[in-house]
Amino acid sequence: MSFYSRHPKEVQIIAGFALIKLFIHLLSNSHYGFHRDELLYMAMSEHLDWGYKEVPPFIAGISWFSYTVFGDSVFAMRILPSLASALIVFMTGLFVLAMNGRTFSIVAACAAMVISPSFLASGYLLQPVVFDQLFWVLSAYFMVKHLQTRKTNYIYLLGVSVGLGMLTKYTMALFVIALIGGLLISPQRKVLLNKDWLMAFAIAFIIFLPNLIWQLSHGMPVISHMNELKASQLDYIDPLSTFTQLFITHASASVVWLSGLIYLFFTKSNSRYIFITYAFILVVILLLAFNGKVYYSFGAFPMLFAAGGICMQKVMGSITPPLRYGAVCLILAPSLLLIPIVVPILSFRSTLRFFEFTTSNGLEFPVKWEDQGTHDTTQDYADMLGWEEIAKHASTAYQKIPTEERAKTTLITDNYGQAGAIMHFSNK
Known part of the structure; x- marks a missing residue:
C-alpha cells in the first residue's frame, strides 16, 4: 500500500498548506525589483563553474535553469525559491506524520510554518538560504525515517541531501555536526554504529568534491570571504540580540516551535526523537559562538514546528474541535500583522x-x-530598489564615450549589485 493510500486525508491537508504558501509568494513576487543578491546570482549563471568566492555553485545553477526555462523577469526568477519554500511546508507536514501526529497536529504545524515571518521573508528571493533550509529539513526527515524503519536507503538519501546541501551553503556542515552531536548525546547513538554511514559519507563527499577541488585549486577563497564577512558584519553582531531574534523572527508562531522543543525534551512516547532537541540546541550554541546571523539557523526550526503540532494535539486533545482550531487561529493571528514587513504585498x-x-x-x-x-x-x-536607474545612468555615461574608445572601456562599480544591474539591464 502506498504512503498516500495510507494517509490520503492528511496528505491532502499538507498539500493544501503548501499551496497556500506558494500562493502568497506568487501573489507578491513581481513587486519591487530584483534584490541585490539576486543580481549577483544571475550574473554567476552566465559564468557557470564549480565554485565562487561567495557561495557554492548550486544557486548559480538554479539561476541558470530559471532563466532558461522561465525567463529573466523578477517573477520568473523567484518561481523556484517559492516552490522550495512550499516544499519545506510540505516536508514539515510529513515530519508530523512520521512522528505519528494526526490531522490537528498537521494543521497547527503547517499553519505556523506558513505564517512564520522568518519563513515568509526567506522563502521567495533567489538566494541560497531557502534551498539551504530545504536540505536541512530533508536531512532531518531522512534521519527520523531511518530511526523508525532502520532501512539503509534513508541513510543513503541523507548522504545525497547533505552533499547537495554543501553545494548550496556551507552552513550545512554546521547542521551535520549538530545532528551527529544530538545523536551522540541521545539514547539513539547506537544507530551511528551502522557501517552504511560510511557509504552515506562517501555519497555526500563525492557530490561535494567538485566544489572542494575548485576551492583548493583557487586558494580557498571561501576563507578570505569569511574573514571579510566577519570583519564587516559578524563582529558587530550581539549574541544576546541574536538569541532574542530566534523568538522575535517567528512572532507568535514561536509558541508552536517552543512547544515542540519542550515536548521532545520531556515526552516519553516520542523519546527516540529527543536528538532533535539536542541538535537544535547545538545549532544555537554554534550560531552564538561564531556570531552567526539568525537566519543561518532557520533550517532547524521545521522539525520543532512538527513536534509542536503534536504537542498541541496532546494538550488540546480533550477540547472540542471548533475550540481547538480556534485556539490555534488566536495564537497565530498576531503574525498576520507582520506580513507586510516580510513579503512585499503592499505598494x-x-x-x-x-x-x-x-x-x-x-x-x-x-x-x-x-x-x-x-x-x-x-x-x-x-536592496530591491534603484538598480535599473543605476544601469540607465551608467549607459548614459557610456554612450558619451567616443565610439573608438568604447571597446577599451571598463566600467568600475562599487559593489556586486551595481555590477549585476549593469550586466542584467545592459540589453535594454
Whole structure:
C-alpha cells in the first residue's frame, strides 16, 4: 500500500498548506525589483563553474535553469525559491506524520510554518538560504525515517541531501555536526554504529568534491570571504540580540516551535526523537559562538514546528474541535500583522507608511540593518530598489564615450549589485 493510500486525508491537508504558501509568494513576487543578491546570482549563471568566492555553485545553477526555462523577469526568477519554500511546508507536514501526529497536529504545524515571518521573508528571493533550509529539513526527515524503519536507503538519501546541501551553503556542515552531536548525546547513538554511514559519507563527499577541488585549486577563497564577512558584519553582531531574534523572527508562531522543543525534551512516547532537541540546541550554541546571523539557523526550526503540532494535539486533545482550531487561529493571528514587513504585498508607498507606524510603536527590529542603524524600510526591500536607474545612468555615461574608445572601456562599480544591474539591464 502506498504512503498516500495510507494517509490520503492528511496528505491532502499538507498539500493544501503548501499551496497556500506558494500562493502568497506568487501573489507578491513581481513587486519591487530584483534584490541585490539576486543580481549577483544571475550574473554567476552566465559564468557557470564549480565554485565562487561567495557561495557554492548550486544557486548559480538554479539561476541558470530559471532563466532558461522561465525567463529573466523578477517573477520568473523567484518561481523556484517559492516552490522550495512550499516544499519545506510540505516536508514539515510529513515530519508530523512520521512522528505519528494526526490531522490537528498537521494543521497547527503547517499553519505556523506558513505564517512564520522568518519563513515568509526567506522563502521567495533567489538566494541560497531557502534551498539551504530545504536540505536541512530533508536531512532531518531522512534521519527520523531511518530511526523508525532502520532501512539503509534513508541513510543513503541523507548522504545525497547533505552533499547537495554543501553545494548550496556551507552552513550545512554546521547542521551535520549538530545532528551527529544530538545523536551522540541521545539514547539513539547506537544507530551511528551502522557501517552504511560510511557509504552515506562517501555519497555526500563525492557530490561535494567538485566544489572542494575548485576551492583548493583557487586558494580557498571561501576563507578570505569569511574573514571579510566577519570583519564587516559578524563582529558587530550581539549574541544576546541574536538569541532574542530566534523568538522575535517567528512572532507568535514561536509558541508552536517552543512547544515542540519542550515536548521532545520531556515526552516519553516520542523519546527516540529527543536528538532533535539536542541538535537544535547545538545549532544555537554554534550560531552564538561564531556570531552567526539568525537566519543561518532557520533550517532547524521545521522539525520543532512538527513536534509542536503534536504537542498541541496532546494538550488540546480533550477540547472540542471548533475550540481547538480556534485556539490555534488566536495564537497565530498576531503574525498576520507582520506580513507586510516580510513579503512585499503592499505598494512601496503603503509599505513606508506601515513601517512608520510600526517603528513609532516600538517595533524597530525589522528596519534595523546590518550597519545597526534604523532606516525607513527593511534592508531587503531597500536592496530591491534603484538598480535599473543605476544601469540607465551608467549607459548614459557610456554612450558619451567616443565610439573608438568604447571597446577599451571598463566600467568600475562599487559593489556586486551595481555590477549585476549593469550586466542584467545592459540589453535594454
